[in-house]
Amino acid sequence: MNAELSAASTGPAGDEDVLLRVESLFKYFPIKSGNPFRRTRDFVHAVDGVSLEIRKGETLGLVGETGCGKSTLARCVARLYDLTSGRVIFDGQDISTWSARRMRPLRREIQMIFQDPYGSLNPRRRVGSIIGDPFAIHKIATGAERKQRVQDLMELVGLNPEHYNRFPAEFSGGQRQRIGVARALAFTPKLIICDEPVSALDVSIQAQIINLLADLQAKLGLTYIFIAHDLSVVRHVSDTVAVMYLGKVVEQAPVEQLWAHPRHPYTDALLSAVPIPDPEHVSERQRIILVGDVPSPINPPPGCRFHPRCPKARQACVDSEPELTPRLGDAAAHLAACHFPVQDGEDISKSRPSIGADLRVIETGLVGGS
Amino acid sequence: MTYNYSDLETVGELPAEPVLAAPEAEAAKKIEGRSPWRLAMDRLRHDRAAMIALGVIIIIVLVAIFAPVFALITGHGVYQQFRGPAPPIGLTPTGQPVGPTSAFLLGTDDQGRDILVRIAYGARVSLFVGVVATGITVGIGLIVGLAAGFFGGLTDSILARLMDWLLAIPFLLFAISLVSVVLVHPIGPIRPGLPVVIIVLGVLTWASVGRLVRGQVLSIREKEYIEAARALGAGPWRIMFIDILPNLLAQLIVYATLLIPLTIVGEASLSFLGVGVLPPTADWGQMISAASSVYLYGPWWYLLFPSVALLITTLAFNIFGDSVRDAFDPRGDLFV
Numbered sequence: 121m122n123a124e125l126s127a128a129s130t131g132p133a134g135d136e137d138v139l140l141r142v143e144s145l146f147k148y149f150p151i152k153s154g155n156p157f158r159r160t161r162d163f164v165h166a167v168d169g170v171s172l173e174i175r176k177g178e179t180l181g182l183v184g185e186t187g188c189g190k191s192t193l194a195r196c197v198a199r200l201y202d203l204t205s206g207r208v209i210f211d212g213q214d215i216s217t218w219s220a221r222r223m224r225p226l227r228r229e230i231q232m233i234f235q236d237p238y239g240s241l242n243p244r245r246r247v248g249s250i251i252g253d254p255f256a257i258h259k260i261a262t263g264a265e266r267k268q269r270v271q272d273l274m275e276l277v278g279l280n281p282e283h284y285n286r287f288p289a290e291f292s293g294g295q296r297q298r299i300g301v302a303r304a305l306a307f308t309p310k311l312i313i314c315d316e317p318v319s320a321l322d323v324s325i326q327a328q329i330i331n332l333l334a335d336l337q338a339k340l341g342l343t344y345i346f347i348a349h350d351l352s353v354v355r356h357v358s359d360t361v362a363v364m365y366l367g368k369v370v371e372q373a374p375v376e377q378l379w380a381h382p383r384h385p386y387t388d389a390l391l392s393a394v395p396i397p398d399p400e401h402v403s404e405r406q407r408i409i410l411v412g413d414v415p416s417p418i419n420p421p422p423g424c425r426f427h428p429r430c431p432k433a434r435q436a437c438v439d440s441e442p443e444l445t446p447r448l449g450d451a452a453a454h455l456a457a458c459h460f461p462v463q464d465g466e467d468i469s470k471s472r473p474s475i476g477a478d479l480r481v482i483e484t485g486l487v488g489g490s
Numbered sequence: 491m492t493y494n495y496s497d498l499e500t501v502g503e504l505p506a507e508p509v510l511a512a513p514e515a516e517a518a519k520k521i522e523g524r525s526p527w528r529l530a531m532d533r534l535r536h537d538r539a540a541m542i543a544l545g546v547i548i549i550i551v552l553v554a555i556f557a558p559v560f561a562l563i564t565g566h567g568v569y570q571q572f573r574g575p576a577p578p579i580g581l582t583p584t585g586q587p588v589g590p591t592s593a594f595l596l597g598t599d600d601q602g603r604d605i606l607v608r609i610a611y612g613a614r615v616s617l618f619v620g621v622v623a624t625g626i627t628v629g630i631g632l633i634v635g636l637a638a639g640f641f642g643g644l645t646d647s648i649l650a651r652l653m654d655w656l657l658a659i660p661f662l663l664f665a666i667s668l669v670s671v672v673l674v675h676p677i678g679p680i681r682p683g684l685p686v687v688i689i690v691l692g693v694l695t696w697a698s699v700g701r702l703v704r705g706q707v708l709s710i711r712e713k714e715y716i717e718a719a720r721a722l723g724a725g726p727w728r729i730m731f732i733d734i735l736p737n738l739l740a741q742l743i744v745y746a747t748l749l750i751p752l753t754i755v756g757e758a759s760l761s762f763l764g765v766g767v768l769p770p771t772a773d774w775g776q777m778i779s780a781a782s783s784v785y786l787y788g789p790w791w792y793l794l795f796p797s798v799a800l801l802i803t804t805l806a807f808n809i810f811g812d813s814v815r816d817a818f819d820p821r822g823d824l825f826v
Contacts, residue, residue, distance in 0.1 A: 195717075198721055200717060200720055200721060220725075221725075223723070224723040224725075225723075227721065227722055227723030228723070230721075231721065231722075232717075232718065232721040234714045234717070234718060235714070236714050239713055239714035239715065240714040240715050240717075240718050241715055241718075242715040242719075242733055242736070242737070243526070243737070244525075244526060244736040244737050245736065246525070253719065253722055253724070254722050254723075257719075257722050257723050257724050257728065258723065287524075287525060287526070300718075303718070303722070
């Protein structure tokens with residue numbers, strides 16, 4: 121299995137199949153201090169050196185706790201934010217420093233679907249005009265032709281094209297998310313960034329939207345970056361999954377590989393938190409309960425960022441930052457950033473850190489990582 | 491182990507709408523959503539107080555427009571003084587105003603002029619100042635507030651400080667001193683009378699609107715649909731005018747309708763103090779001012795009728811403005 125995976129998913133740097141490459145992307149947000157005379161400024165280290173690759177037609181799942189930088193990373197890739205440093209190479213072009221004006225033609229190729237189907241549609245505008253926005257902005261198709269194309273899009277995402285003249289308030293959450301999908305599809309973009317597209321929806325509606333996205337991918341050959349914190353959803357849609365913690369990717373692997381052999385203790389803890397819809401098996405599972413809260417991204421811990429909460433932490437985890445490389449003889453596509461990766465079958469819920477309590481910032485919070 | 495999404499075969503289709511046999515235009519109308527505007531207008535139309543107030547406002551506007559007709563029917567010019575000896579006589583032999591008679595329905599003032607005709611002409615000044623000064627206020631406030639809220643940074647700092655500065659000016663004192671200056675040295679087009687009134691009520695009061703708009707823009711700017719517009723490649727102008735502005739209009743319209751009566755009272759106050767519209771132009775504030783000095787000697791009609799005109803006008807606008815607010819914001823979440 122490993123050999124097969126490595127043949128399928130690793131390639132040389134100039135691989136033509138790669139649609140998007142992110143190279144050591146950093147995004148720091150300055151914190152406004154109340155005192156204008158203070159010299160030094162603090163920064164939120166939202167994304168701290170992330171490198172990724174996405175192949176055409178594939179889906180990259182991006183998971184992690186709230187505040188780990190998933191959405192910031194997505195917005196940097198979409199160039200809604202300027203990068204602090206690093207490169208974003210889309211379809212062979214380095215777009216990381218392009219101005220908003222220069223980005224404009226490329227907006228047709230990179231689109232976003234947003235989390236909140238209520239907040240992402242302007243309440244004062246008709247659905248037809250919202251979905252027609254991309255045509256209006258790029259001055260393509262006017263009048264009857266635009267209406268026709270908008271109605272085609274509505275049909276494509278399973279909306280009644282006759283509802284062209286309605287307002288967002290007259291649709292349900294799932295239908296609104298379809299409107300968001302239709303708007304993103306206007307020019308059949310190469311890359312669609314889905315920023316938690318189903319987190320705000322009911323479970324049954326989630327399935328509809330996810331299946332819609334999967335159908336569209338099959339039909340139109342789309343590439344997705346799929347952000348979510350629901351691991352079952354990610355497992356269902358993704359080809360590759362990247363796990364983020366505090367601005368860094370801690371593990372990245374083809375989806376089944378990651379589920380079968382999680383190497384990073386954080387990934388292991390996340391997977392152990394997925395609910396099991398079978399009461400017979402629940403008791404067999406060892407839930408890994410992390411200690412403490414996610415540390416502040418303003419002043420992240422030294423070494424491995426996960427060490428204050430990691431049950432396997434050693435002195436080395438404080439002293440040096442682990443690289444994101446294949447561990448324990450994994451295929452080249454399975455990367456983990458951990459000095460002491462989890463062995464197959466190892467139960468880390470019984471592990472105890474060896475470093476002293478003075479080094480570990482143990483907080484009073486009981487459960488994390490769910 | 492996990493939810494199996496492929497079990498749910500509800501991929502794309504929604505149940506098809508029943509085919510409507512009605513003619514196409516009618517069917518289209520049924521499907522067409524009702525805009526927030528339409529809903530507000532419908533609510534307004536069903537508000538009886540609003541409709542009565544609107545009727546009163548329309549009557550006042552008609553009175554202002556057809557003020558010369560009042561002069562024509564009564565045969566009394568707006569500046570005409572009826573000092574006798576030929577009838578009708580508008581002043582008693584001792585030089586006092588004449589009360590309501592068949593010749594002067596609302597009596598005469600201390601110059602022997604017909605109060606009815608002067609009230610009709612006074613409506614012109616009140617409405618003109620009320621609408622024009624409010625328009626200037628809202629226009630400047632909208633542009634500055636949009637710019638400050640949308641561009642942020644240094645632009646915002648400068649404009650926000652400018653608004654604070656304007657709000658700190660005591661406008662009556664400023665008006666009085668401005669008039670005393672321009673009485674002697676007119677500054678360009680700024681001369682005593684209407685120009686000063688418009689400057690004081692229009693150009694100096696936009697800061698409150700600017701603040702309102704800026705606050706709204708600051709909150710709308712962070713909405714996801716603005717980010718969506720950016721992701722689609724919309725430029726700053728498009729975002730400002732297509733995505734943000736429509737979300738401001740309801741509040742602006744409500745604010746403007748409530749600002750008109752305030753401005754009308756402001757104009758009357760300035761004229762009352764003698765720094766507004768100059769005599770002999772007919773003006774309610776000025777009439778009230780003149781009446782208050784002779785009121786002690788008995789001519790109650792001189793004080794009463796202009797005051798009632800002012801009262802009815804501001805009351806009608808206020809009631810209408812309140813109803814407009816209720817119509818646009820029935821749940822009360824726009825305005826606290």
